[in-house]
Amino acid sequence: MTTMQFDLAGTPLREVNQFLHGAPAELSGLTVDILNPDGAHNIAVGLNAPVTVNVVGHAGYYAAGMNQLATVVIEGSASTGVAENMMSGKVHVKGFASNGAGATAHGGLLVIDGDAGLRCGISLKGGDIVVGGSVGSFSGFMAQAGRMVICGDAGHALGDSLYEAVIYVRGKVASLGADAQIEPLADADVSALQELLKAAGLDHDPRSFKRVASARSLYHWNADADQEY
Numbered sequence: 001m002t003t004m005q006f007d008l009a010g011t012p013l014r015e016v017n018q019f020l021h022g023a024p025a026e027l028s029g030l031t032v033d034i035l036n037p038d039g040a041h042n043i044a045v046g047l048n049a050p051v052t053v054n055v056v057g058h059a060g061y062y063a064a065g066m067n068q069l070a071t072v073v074i075e076g077s078a079s080t081g082v083a084e085n086m087m088s089g090k091v092h093v094k095g096f097a098s099n100g101a102g103a104t105a106h107g108g109l110l111v112i113d114g115d116a117g118l119r120c121g122i123s124l125k126g127g128d129i130v131v132g133g134s135v136g137s138f139s140g141f142m143a144q145a146g147r148m149v150i151c152g153d154a155g156h157a158l159g160d161s162l163y164e165a166v167i168y169v170r171g172k173v174a175s176l177g178a179d180a181q182i183e184p185l186a187d188a189d190v191s192a193l194q195e196l197l198k199a200a201g202l203d204h205d206p207r208s209f210k211r212v213a214s215a216r217s218l219y220h221w222n223a224d225a226d227q228e229y
Contacts, residue, residue: 002030009036017045024049024069039079044072047089064091067108080117083110086127099136102129105146111200118155121148124165130200140167140212141177149196151204162214168193170209179218183211 006016016034020027027049034055037043041060044053047070055063058076065084074082077095086105093101096114103119105127112120115133124143134152141157143165153171160177167180168189176182185207193206 003033004030005033005035007035008038008040013040013043017042020044020047020049020051020053020070022049027051037076041079044070047072050089058095067091077114083108083127086110096133097131102127105129109196109199115152121146121165121167124148128196128199130196130202132200132202134171137174138177140165140180143167147192147196149193149200149209151202159212159214161218162212163219164214166192167212168209169212170204173210173212176212179215180212181215183213185209185211 137155159180
């Protein structure tokens with residue numbers, strides 16, 4: 001396996017991202033280490049090749065956004081919008097993630113070892129998110145498809161206006177959002193949790209989680225509800 005290194009202390013990020021946007025056949029199987037990121041924004045955005053990128057430090061806004069096929073490991077924390085609109089591949093944040101982690105992700109797997117901030121997984125469209133710690137308020141807001149696993153606690157309004165996405169929480173839930181409800185775990189949920197926890201390198205008992213899903217009362221407009229749901 002070939003490994004390349006780019007040091008952002010002396011190399012412009014634009015140059016690094018241009019390299020990572022090269023022909024997929026040339027990038028396939030390559031490992032790229034990005035040194036001294038120092039919170040730079042837009043690291044490894046829009047990748048479309050089976051390349052492995054190791055960000056050795058902290059990342060700024062929108063790291064690994066719009067990811068396809070690539071594996072991006074952030075060996076620190078990530079700011080707002082990490083793995084936003086991810087399509088496939090894997091993004092692994094070994095520290096903490098700020099607001100909007102995994103927002104609108106259509107596919108792939110986002111793993112966050114620490115906590116995540118507000119609105120984790122908002123408008124999720126099919127991706128999987130595993131958070132080793134806790135998440136902030138309004139996480140899973142309008143999540144349409146996909147799965148979220150929260151190994152710690154969840155803030156207020158979890159799963160507000162959920163559609164078909166499912167959220168699994170191991171800790172306490174400050175409050176559920178509109179139309180979200182706690183449901184019993186089925187065998188399929190236990191299997192899904194085993195799969196996702198294994199992929200994230202975690203060994204929690206899947207039966208220790210609660211399932212949060214949509215009550216489906218918001219699926220259709222009800223003119224007689226007088227805005228009360």
